[in-house]
Amino acid sequence: MMGAGTNWPGTSLKALLLFVASLTLSAAQWTPASAALQIRVDQGVTEPIPIAIPDFIGAAQGREIAGVVRADLERSGLFRALNPASFIEKVSDINVPPRFGDWRTIQAQGLVTGQTVAQPDGRLRVEFRLWDIFGETQMVGLQYSTTPENWRRIAHLVSDAIYERITGEKGYFDTRIVFIAESGPKLMRRKRLAVMDQDGANPVFLTQGDYLVLTPRFNPSAQMIAYMSYIQNRPRVYLFDLETGRQEVLGNFPNMTFSPRFSPDGKSVVMALESNGNSDIYLMDLATRSTKRLTNDPGIDTAPSFSPDGKQITFESSRGGSQQVYVMNADGTNVHRISFGAGKNGTPVWSPRGDLIAFTKITESEFGIGVMRPDGSSERLLTHGWQDEGPTWAPNGRVIMYTRTLPAGAGGVGGGSQIWSIDITGRNERRVLSPGDASDPAWSPLIQ
Amino acid sequence: MFKRSIIASAVMHVGIIVAATVAWPHAIDLSEDSPPVVPVDLVTVADVTNIAPTVEEQKPAPPPEQPPQPQVEAPPPPPPQAEVAPIEPDQKPPPPPKQVEETPKPPANPVVPRPKPQKEAPPPKFDVNDVLALLDKNRPKPAPQANAKVAETTQKGFGDQTALTIDVRDALLAQMRECWNVPVGAPNPEQLIVQVRVFLAPDGSLAQPPLLEPASRAAAASNPYMRTAAEAALRAINVCEPYKQLPPERYAAWREIVMTFDPSKMIGR
Numbered sequence: 001m002m003g004a005g006t007n008w009p010g011t012s013l014k015a016l017l018l019f020v021a022s023l024t025l026s027a028a029q030w031t032p033a034s035a036a037l038q039i040r041v042d043q044g045v046t047e048p049i050p051i052a053i054p055d056f057i058g059a060a061q062g063r064e065i066a067g068v069v070r071a072d073l074e075r076s077g078l079f080r081a082l083n084p085a086s087f088i089e090k091v092s093d094i095n096v097p098p099r100f101g102d103w104r105t106i107q108a109q110g111l112v113t114g115q116t117v118a119q120p121d122g123r124l125r126v127e128f129r130l131w132d133i134f135g136e137t138q139m140v141g142l143q144y145s146t147t148p149e150n151w152r153r154i155a156h157l158v159s160d161a162i163y164e165r166i167t168g169e170k171g172y173f174d175t176r177i178v179f180i181a182e183s184g185p186k187l188m189r190r191k192r193l194a195v196m197d198q199d200g201a202n203p204v205f206l207t208q209g210d211y212l213v214l215t216p217r218f219n220p221s222a223q224m225i226a227y228m229s230y231i232q233n234r235p236r237v238y239l240f241d242l243e244t245g246r247q248e249v250l251g252n253f254p255n256m257t258f259s260p261r262f263s264p265d266g267k268s269v270v271m272a273l274e275s276n277g278n279s280d281i282y283l284m285d286l287a288t289r290s291t292k293r294l295t296n297d298p299g300i301d302t303a304p305s306f307s308p309d310g311k312q313i314t315f316e317s318s319r320g321g322s323q324q325v326y327v328m329n330a331d332g333t334n335v336h337r338i339s340f341g342a343g344k345n346g347t348p349v350w351s352p353r354g355d356l357i358a359f360t361k362i363t364e365s366e367f368g369i370g371v372m373r374p375d376g377s378s379e380r381l382l383t384h385g386w387q388d389e390g391p392t393w394a395p396n397g398r399v400i401m402y403t404r405t406l407p408a409g410a411g412g413v414g415g416g417s418q419i420w421s422i423d424i425t426g427r428n429e430r431r432v433l434s435p436g437d438a439s440d441p442a443w444s445p446l447i448q
Numbered sequence: 449m450f451k452r453s454i455i456a457s458a459v460m461h462v463g464i465i466v467a468a469t470v471a472w473p474h475a476i477d478l479s480e481d482s483p484p485v486v487p488v489d490l491v492t493v494a495d496v497t498n499i500a501p502t503v504e505e506q507k508p509a510p511p512p513e514q515p516p517q518p519q520v521e522a523p524p525p526p527p528p529q530a531e532v533a534p535i536e537p538d539q540k541p542p543p544p545p546k547q548v549e550e551t552p553k554p555p556a557n558p559v560v561p562r563p564k565p566q567k568e569a570p571p572p573k574f575d576v577n578d579v580l581a582l583l584d585k586n587r588p589k590p591a592p593q594a595n596a597k598v599a600e601t602t603q604k605g606f607g608d609q610t611a612l613t614i615d616v617r618d619a620l621l622a623q624m625r626e627c628w629n630v631p632v633g634a635p636n637p638e639q640l641i642v643q644v645r646v647f648l649a650p651d652g653s654l655a656q657p658p659l660l661e662p663a664s665r666a667a668a669a670s671n672p673y674m675r676t677a678a679e680a681a682l683r684a685i686n687v688c689e690p691y692k693q694l695p696p697e698r699y700a701a702w703r704e705i706v707m708t709f710d711p712s713k714m715i716g717r
Contacts, residue, residue: 036645036704039617042713044628044684078633109683132679134686135657168634168676355635398633425632 046427048080049166051110052103054091055084058116060124061151065116068155069162071199072173076163076399077428082108094129103133110139112162116151124148128158130165140165152201153447160446172394173198176444177401178216178225179419181205182437186408186415193227193240198394198443200433206240215440216240219262222444226250226260226269237271251284251291259302264310270294272302281315281332294332305349305357306330307374314338314357314374316346325359327374338376347390350374352445353397356424360389360402369402371424382426395445399423401432403439616702619693624707627688630714631673631680638712640677642668644685646705652691658682661706681709 053070056062073079088102094113103111114128127143142161144154153174160171181194181203190209193216196202206225207213216227225240237250237257251257253273260271268286272279281294281304295301299319306313314327317337325339325348339345343363350357356371367387372379387405394400401421408415417439419432432441634640643661648654660668660678668678685707694702 036706037616037620037702038706038708039620039624040708040710041621041624041628041684042710043621043625044630044709044711044714045626046632046714047629049629049683109687134683166676166679167631168672168674353635397635423633 046425048074048078049109050082050107051079051112051162052082052084052087052106052108053112054087056114056116056126056128057091057094058118060116060118060148062114062116065126065151065155065158066112066114068152068199069112069159072156072159073162075199075430077423077430078163078167079110082106094127097136097138098131100131100133100136103131108133110162110166112158114158118148119145122148124151124154126151126154126158128161130162152197156197156199167398169398170396170446172396172399172443172446174447175395176218176222176447177419177432177441178218178227178444179434179441180213180216180439181435182417182439183209193225194435194438195225195242196434198432200435203435206242206245215259215442217261217442218444220264220266220445222447224262224266225442226262226271228258228260237269251289257282259304261305263306264308270304270306270313272304281313283330292332294328294330295335301326303347307350308352308354312350312374314348314350316348316359323362325357325372325376327357338372338374339379340376341370341372341379345370349391349393351393351397352395355397358391358393358400360391369400369422371400380426382422382424383420383429388420390440392441392443394443397424401441401443403441404431405439616694616698620691620702620705620707623688623691623693624684628684628709629680630711631677632711632714634673634676637714640673640711642674642678642681642709644678644681644707644709646685646707648691648694648702648705650696650699652689652694654685654689655703658685677709677711681707684709 051073053066053073055066070081074081086106088105089099091098091113094115098111098113109132111131111133112128113131114126117125117127119125123145124147125143125145127141129141130139131137132139140161142158144157146154156173156175159173163169163171163173175198176195177198178193178195181192182189183192184190191213192209193206193213195204195206207229211232212230214228216225218225223242225242227238227240228235229238231238231249235256235258236253237260238247239250240247250260250269250271256274258272258274258279260269262269263283266286268283270281270283273282278298279300279302280296281301282291283294284291294304294313295315295317297317297319299317300323301315301317301319304313304315311330312327313330314325316323317326318324319326320337323344323346324337325345326335326337328335338357339348339359341361343361345359345361348357348359351371355373357374358369358371361368361370361381366384367389368381368385369383369388369391370379370381382400383402383404385404386407388402389405391400391402399421401419403417404420405417406415416437419434419438419441420429421432422429432438631637631640642664644664645659645661646654647656647658660682664674664678667674669675691702
């Protein structure tokens with residue numbers, strides 16, 4: 001083609017043209033062939049992930065621990081524990097990788113294998129591994145040791161580790177709930193302060209029900225509870241130390257104090273104080289017991305709750321004419337209303353994750369639990385009930401518990417109150433087991 | 449003579465001007481009454497297009513001489529044999545054993561070393577169509593029409609769709625919709641967009657494990673929510689295998705796919 005060129009410049013031009021042409025051609029050929037097909041998947045499902053959790057190997061509570069882990073994960077709504085009867089492989093050694101094909105056959109996407117070993121010193125060692133069935137890799141492997149009677153906590157810790165590895169979010173299974181246990185006839189209702197594990201196990205009554213108790217709240221170490229009680233008919237905020245069982249009144253105010261909540265660092269309590277028919281929000285330093293008034297308005301200000309960074313407080317106020325949700329700086333400045341949706345809105349609680357505020361929405365026909373962003377945008381109503389109220393957050397900000405009061409039937413029969421939970425996506429609404437009627441739950445942080 | 453012609457010229461000019469003043473208004477009226485302009489695009493049609501016609505299942509297809517059936521390829525070769533190593537090289541070592549209470553850690557606990565999982569060839573997947581095919585051997589396989597021109601390359605069509613791949617895309621989207629379990633509970637889920645490169649074999653199975661695109665891989669390494677989103681996307685691709693709905697004759701169009709998983713439309717649903 002290029003021939004023995006005597007006409008050098010012409011050949012050169014021809015060669016250049018050919019070269020450019022061939023480049024263009026090859027680009028035309030190669031670009032489409034090597035370009036991958038692009039697709040955008042924007043629709044999917046939201047279904048629980050199928051996970052296989054065989055009983056842990058080992059005589060010591062292996063079966064019970066696996067049972068608690070299955071129940072924890074299932075209750076989260078994000079997992080579906082497969083029926084052990086469907087398992088093909090019988091796990092006999094957790095240090096050997098499982099036969100992934102066998103687990104794929106039964107549609108498992110995750111597998112948890114574990115064993116319990118009784119140690120010579122009497123303690124119990126629990127080991128587990130979480131396997132990714134498609135990736136054929138171990139996702140996490142941990143071991144814990146404890147006294148044998150503590151096996152339920154170990155099971156919750158295993159659940160937390162699995163949940164965290166798969167969702168990218170801390171779990172909330174090794175937590176407790178403080179609540180008001182209710183019993184007796186309607187006119188002689190006995191209300192006792194009680195705590196239980198988040199799955200309803202190990203309920204303990206902290207008070208005997210001789211006087212009314214309301215609005216219990218955990219401190220950040222989950223060792224202390226602030227609550228309101230009518231001891232000697234004086235409604236005041238008290239502190240209850242779970243370790244010692246000791247309780248003390250928080251400050252000696254002449255008037256009613258109520259709706260307490262700890263600051264994120266646990267060093268102070270924010271609460272409402274009533275005076276001459278008006279209530280405002282005060283902050284008390286727990287070390288010095290000094291108080292600072294944060295709001296000063298003729299409207300009723302109550303139900304304060306700190307943002308997780310401690311810089312802001314959300315509360316409800318009637319200052320605008322009806323009960324609505326407000327946010328202010330932690331020093332009481334920059335008060336602004338954030339709820340503008342229908343009806344009245346109250347009992348705001350800031351998510352531990354910081355991204356949402358949960359609240360009770362009150363319309364003419366019902367009370368429901370909603371969430372919105374701290375600037376008041378993206379309001380969503382999660383529950384509808386005759387009376388759903390008083391939200392409290394799981395420590396990971398994914399789940400909300402609340403009180404559901406049922407209407408009494410004819411003649412005042414039936415009714416009562418229960419604790420329910422729902423995911424912030426609005427899915428997985430379910431009742432939380434409690435001994436008898438229960439109300440006003442507050443979720444603890446993860447137990448340290 | 450010269451003068452006369454000037455006069456004639458002037459008369460004719462005047463005549464033209466008069467005629468114009470009489471005619472112009474009508475012309476303007478006409479333009480006002482005229483119907484709205486209909487824009488017309490002139491599209492040059494190439495002599496040869498490579499837009500393959502949709503292959504419809506036709507009456508008894510000609511004897512299936514040698515229809516380009518999907519080739520059943522052997523499953524991807526098994527990965528190298530298991531080596532006894534604590535973990536895969538690209539994985540972080542497992543977290544050290546945790547103690548709930550302050551117990552001295554058992555030294556070098558047997559839990560930590562773990563053999564690398566030995567990969568097995570995936571078990572044959574159950575597919576009703578396979579069984580049906582066995583039962584009904586006489587059923588003619590859909591053969592390409594005699595004149596069906598099979599495209600070998602993708603070519604940009606109108607809009608952002610690629611003319612050749614619209615139905616491939618639809619088939620893939622319909623399938624992925626059933627398999628993708630969307631991680632909607634994370635904060636700001638609309639930001640958890642993951643891109644995965646998928647390599648398919650002619651039989652619709654995964655020719656090799658799907659790969660996160662570099663940006664998604666980096667995000668997943670630093671952000672646990674992104675890791676969760678990335679794992680959900682990879683799970684979806686695995687769960688959906690095999691991709692049976694894709695036209696085998698257009699394998700070139702779907703051999704390699706970049707799937708973008710965008711959860712923004714799934715929030716609050």
